[in-house]
Amino acid sequence: MTTIPAQRIVRGPAVLVLEDGRTFTGRAFGATGTTLGEIVFCTAMTGYQETLTDPSYHRQIVVMTAPHIGNTGINDEDQESEAIQAAGFVVRDPAPRPSNWRSRRSLEDDLRDSQIVGICDIDTRALTRHLRDAGTMRAGIFTGDVARRPLTDLTAEVLTVPRMSGARLAEQVSTSQPYVVPAVGECRAVVAAIDLGIKATTPRQLAARGVEVHVLPAATTYQQLWTIPGVTAGAAARAGGPDGVFFSNGPGDPATADDQVALVRAVLDAGIPGFGICFGHQLIGRALGFTTYKLPFGHRGINQPVLDRTTGRVEITAQNHGFAVDAPLDGPVAAPSDAAHGTTYGRVEVSHIGLNDQVVEGLRCLDIPAFSVQYHPEAAAGPHDSTHLFDRFMHQMTDGTTTTSEGEA
Structure with a gap:
């Protein structure tokens, strides 16, 4: 040999x-x-x-x-x-x-x-x-x-390098033009995915569940959500608009993303189902009235343990973030934005926590159809413990619940 x-x-x-x-x-x-x-x-x-x-x-x-x-x-x-x-x-x-x-x-x-x-x-x-x-x-x-x-x-x-705190980077990595990832099989819903640095696996995960995904630039406004061409589907179908809005992962300091936070608030105000991951989770947290902060060294890797407080399960997750949402772990609490902005988002709870350092890893709105996680449920190259969160999003859009095949409440 x-x-x-x-x-x-x-x-x-x-x-x-x-x-x-x-x-x-x-x-x-x-x-x-x-x-x-x-x-x-x-x-x-x-x-x-x-x-x-x-x-x-x-x-x-x-x-x-x-x-x-x-x-x-x-x-x-x-x-x-x-x-x-x-x-x-x-x-x-x-x-x-x-x-x-x-x-x-x-x-x-x-x-x-x-x-x-x-x-x-x-x-x-x-x-x-x-x-x-x-x-x-x-x-x-x-x-x-x-x-x-x-x-x-x-x-x-x-020492000439700008620090990450205060850096606005999502627009630098976002798509410059909208594009569509078609649904696999029958189209069950249309989702507007705001590209803040989206990974290619994410639209594919949604498409595999019958979602027509319109990937839109980071600078997309709320008014532009109503110009999406194509079919409408699902129980929450809106003529000319999406059944749900997805806010992707991405780089930079979420404290700089005021335009995107305004978009999140407009989506929440309209009662459109919303789902955010990573950077998108931080934007949803800001829209609800919580603040964000920089972690000492962040979470990066595909072996991060997270407790889903709804199911009691521990999931191994893929993460890549240096900032986190500051929200009380002993919820549910009233969304801080309600008093500050005259909104009615109602109660919010921390749905997931990181088991290594107790960092907020997920938020769940109890009175409006929105939730978010700090990690990556699309998880390429793995693990796949959290892919059921895409099913949760589907249920929000098609029947107004957050029940999944995993037995979530």
Whole structure:
């Protein structure tokens, strides 16, 4: 039996510089040059292709905590957007060659072709522990000749990066033109999906349930929801408008998204069923009158445990967020927006909590048809514990309930 040797790759010098002055010296991985951004760590052991192409990672340098990355290569089916969205990539041991029947090219070739600068051969465990203790921060990866510049110069360049707090980024990754993902089989409902950085798997999950999904730009107004062409369906059908509105994941600080919060409020005021995930969850939280805040190091990975307080089940979830909603865990409570804006959203409860740190992971309105979760129920590359939330949304649109096949109340 003949063994094909791994290709020997000659790598140039590289250095990772954090804004607090800590450095990690390694070797270049991907394109040569400089990249800057907020550095975060992802605890997923698989799904690096989905991670890299998730628009929520826009302007972030991603550290993979799993040590061996790249062994399955890159295929043409698992992209969550049209291009790599992360600003940079940090791994310990890159696979010398891909080994998977779906692979079309290597991870490093994909990074190089996409002009994504990365670094390998560093102690990612030590880096992760440092970020866990010190919090996410600005960083830069410098490879090739630039890596030999004085550290003071490199650190000064890192400090020019805008912080994520106060960053308005959804419009930068949103679609510029509306497009439609048709329903699979009979059309049961029409949904307007506000693209704040939507992942490709999300419309497919809805379409598989008989939903015609109209993906709309982040700057969509409430008036534009009533110009959606095509059929209307479902018990809550509105002539020329959607049966439900979905607010997607996306990057940036939710405190900057006043236009989108105004859209959420208009949807809630009209009684249109609403469902938000990740960034969309934070916008629904703001619309209801809660505030948001930045987490020390966020939740990123496909192994995050969440308690569904409605069912008592613990679900393993996929997450990617650095901000969270500040809402009381001992609800239900009256929506704070009611008094401030003269609205009648009624009672709201925290429906899900993160078991690692008790962060709010879901909100559920008890008097209007709206709910949200902080995590990703579409969950590519997994896990799939929470896909039933799309069924809950379907029930809200078609029969006005939140009962699902999972037996939810």
